Amino acid sequence: MVRKWLLPTLSEVLAKAEPTGIDLLVPEFSPPDPQPASDRQELELRANSQWHSAIASVETLLLKSLPTPIGGEDLTEETVIEGLLIAAPLPLFSHPTLVSQLQTITFTTPHSSRQLLPCKSKANDRHLERSHHFPIEILPTDPLADERFCLVLTEQFSLVVVLGEEDGNPRCQFSFDPDDLDLAWKSLRGRIMLTAPQHLSYLDELAAQFSPIEPDYRWVVAFSQSLLEHQPVAPLAPTQPTVEVPTKVAADVELIQALTHEIRTPLTTIRTMTRLLLRQPDLSPRVLKRLSAIDRECTEQIDRMELIFSAVELATTEPSRAIDLTTMSIGELLEQNLPHWQQQAERRNLNLAVDIPHKLPTVVSNPTILDRVLTGLVENFTRNLPSGSRIQVEVTPVGDKLKLQLQSRSEADDTPTATKTDRRHSIGRLLTFQPETGNLSLNMNVTKNLFQLLGGKLIVRQHVQQGEVLTIFLPLSELGSRG
Structure with a gap:
């Protein structure tokens, strides 16, 4: 109360x-x-x-x-x-x-x-x-x-x-x-x-x-x-059932947990200091723009580390503690994220075109984790496209599922556009690294598993000219399917 x-x-x-x-x-x-x-x-x-x-x-x-x-430690x-x-x-x-x-x-x-x-x-x-x-x-x-x-x-x-x-x-x-x-x-x-x-x-x-x-x-x-x-390492409760994790994957998990902590600490400090500076009066437009860019980049990296940490935690969680799924509005989630995705595309000289019905049915998923996974997926997709491309986002109901598809097209003739050469390298069994951008992200297999835990499915298709086409299926709720 x-x-x-x-x-x-x-x-x-x-x-x-x-x-x-x-x-x-x-x-x-x-x-x-x-x-x-x-x-x-x-x-x-x-x-x-x-x-x-x-x-x-x-x-x-x-x-x-x-x-x-000086002169002792007695109180006077x-x-x-x-x-x-x-x-x-x-x-x-x-x-x-x-x-x-x-x-x-x-x-x-x-x-x-x-x-x-x-x-x-x-x-x-x-x-x-x-x-x-x-x-x-x-x-x-x-x-x-x-x-x-x-x-x-x-x-x-x-x-x-x-x-x-x-x-x-x-x-x-x-x-x-x-x-x-x-x-x-x-x-x-x-x-x-x-x-x-x-x-x-x-x-x-x-x-x-x-x-x-x-x-x-x-x-x-x-x-x-x-x-x-000073953070203690809490031992596992003796009565708590554990998940058998292969030795190599367990080593990856320990590395990722340490990595996310070490990255988040300075980024959180930088973002805190930046936001304090942004409150100062009489900042010049040039300084304001640069501080805003620092705040934005820190937030994006912190969000990425949150997604990686959550994914690792979920990957090693026993089935009895699965993700809580609930009826949610996919329309509200897209409405909240589209401006951010638009900004990401503009910074990379890409155009984002969205084809979404005026009224979308509700789906069954976890709003918090779905938000993080979708944002990470869109960011990785945009990072791998050549300048001048147009990203097409389409959302349509298909039977008892909701389909969300991302693909790229040429701005000049509206034909499919090949993505950049994929130079991503695997780091262990959970992460990938892109040397050109320094981008660290979950690999596609882990991302697919996350969508399965969220009650959905991710399909990735590679085309010679078109590059990657990402298709996501989310289950409609009973209320949404009736609507």
Whole structure:
């Protein structure tokens, strides 16, 4: 049940921002809808693991950024405050360097605050502030009590990490974005105003002194790398049935999983920094165009890595955990993707011609994975065509199937056009590599298997003049076939 409250939780704050969740760095396929009990437990374990990895990474960054204490590590009233740390529901760090130089606030429930500091009288407010650590109670009905979070504001970097829920599923998220951090602070400040207004002036001064700053890319890279290093390798549950995978394919799977992680990490960092730069005012059209191109290329590569990772995961999944298929609108999916496919074609000096009926029947498939597979298929198809070609996309119902066909034609005389010489090389049993473009993609056999898992079929025909002709069949839903 979704609870409405007067102030947003930190998960709600980050859910409205650009996606910067930890699963962008450590990709896992998880359906968007609330999950059954067994799947939810798995998601909770994953989110908790990501939270612990993130907090360990935050501690690493803080120890690198804060100066080494001089003259011992004892707390004194004269110790210079180097930053503000707000956490919940318990203190996160015990390292003397962090304890002595960060003003730490712990948001607690009434029960947990009694465990932290028993003394709560107003006469001791200033003493608590000088102690560099004190708790602030939140209202028992506040949904923030269900979240774990860490907000760090220093002169070197600013960061927020939160373990909560998004769309009913457990999720760990983080952000270096100053706008997100400002909203997070305002959300916490509102709660301080409600339950501990006597501390508001002091904390406002610290928040102003260490106001959120634009992140230096080196801190983002360091955090991302540390996050991956702290990710544990979860053992398989002894009661979980496993799939027998040939040794060579298993080696490919391990390589691909490592490869997707290593590629996504810098790309996610670059895209995050690029989107922050795109928010800057007064960018020249030339700079704006180049930054937009960087953002677009990073997104396309990240999406390709997601498809590869998902395909590998599905290839090694036991049949009892097959893809969830549902009735979906193929018309909406094509409408959402056609502008992107059009842009891809224009960048390669190709023309995209589409012949789609005004009203299309519904089909049975998995919308998320079908979207990724179709996008990857169209991208690979366009990369292998000579400049000036026209791509013909035709969609027609055929019996109890929906047929989607891609072929190329000459712009001059509307005759079939041969594709470029296929120089793609196989990498293991799952991937292909195109040296001319540097394109890494799933090989055609894996792509065909994906369409089978999606309830459909992919047919690839080679013609001497026409090159590849791709034909996809998707099963119509009962509602679609009646319509």
